Amino acid sequence: MRITLGLVSAAALMVAASAAHADRVGPYLSAFGGYVIQPDLEISSGGADGELSTDNGWAAGGAMGYDFGRPRVEAEVTYRRNEADEISSGGATVDVDGNLSSLAVMINALYDFENSSRFTPYIGAGIGAAWVYANDIGVPGARVDDDDVVFAYQGIAGVKVAVTGGLSLFVDYRYFATLDPEFDAPGGGTIESEYATHNIMAGLTYNFGTGAAPMAEPAPAAAPAPAPADARSYIVFFDWNSTAITPEAQAIIQDAANAASSLGVARIELTGHADRSGSAAYNQGLSLKRAKAVATVLVGLGIPAANITTVGKGESAPLVPTPDGVREPQNRRVEIVM
Known part of the structure; x- marks a missing residue:
């Protein structure tokens, strides 16, 4: 038993070192x-x-x-x-x-x-x-x-x-x-x-860096379960340094568009965010581009452009606080609020 625990502990330390590095x-x-x-x-x-x-x-x-x-x-x-x-x-x-x-x-x-x-x-x-x-x-x-x-x-x-x-x-x-x-x-x-x-x-x-990002890009954090009819907010996630809409994000945006249509929502706010792996100025622009990418999909799904507002908050409002330079998947997101 002691040998087994020792091996498990050693393996855990090795994995921790790998993740931190x-x-x-x-x-x-x-x-x-x-x-x-x-x-x-x-x-x-x-x-x-x-x-x-x-x-x-x-x-x-x-x-x-x-x-x-x-x-x-x-x-x-x-x-x-x-x-x-x-x-x-x-x-x-x-x-x-x-x-x-x-x-x-x-x-x-x-x-x-x-x-x-x-x-x-x-x-x-x-x-x-x-x-x-x-x-x-x-x-x-x-x-x-x-x-x-x-x-x-x-x-x-x-x-x-x-x-x-x-x-x-x-x-x-x-x-x-x-x-x-x-x-x-x-x-x-x-x-x-x-x-x-x-x-x-x-x-x-x-x-001498102060932080570490995951060794491989993890899959974006799980989004909320498909929204019921009265849901008013959604989150979609993005790959690192990207504004591309992933298949998972496309499905969530489709759910949001369906809910907006069925509820007769008159206003949808899209707030884009970025992680801290780039400069603050670059991340500000990247977050706004992500919000606009989601808006483009919503318009294509029949939501009037006049009902949509887009905002970029850069790296200023993370879901997961991190040191500068860290690529945190949950901070690369757009929040859809109706």
């Missing part, structure tokens, strides 16, 4: 490290071509950004290092030492595929600049020790796991590459090289 809106910080696999890099100097091979290496970095609920934007700084192994050219191979490293400053755009589980897949891409360092690569008497600043880019795909309300663990793959850096050659001239890496990263992110 989902769609969290606000600034965040990340720290990560990883394993860097570098393919053989083509190099050329003075008309001679070759390849530089390196050992698998490591990376460490951090990022700060802002989570908008699903899209994210962040600034990232990452250091990568691979030890040089050998240079091949013209059928000959020479063992070398030194290392090839980079320090990248990137701007990344990412998108989280929120769902009902604790696991959130994401993808992203970034651009920026990288300082690429050839640190004493070569053999005694013939070493390359130079650096170059070049354009950098990367693609990202991974998954994050909610740990607590604001903390999540993530693991991702990153392909990071740059335009070809150039280095001064030991005997004069330049060496042109590629720079590309395959990276497996793992780290932690903490989101």
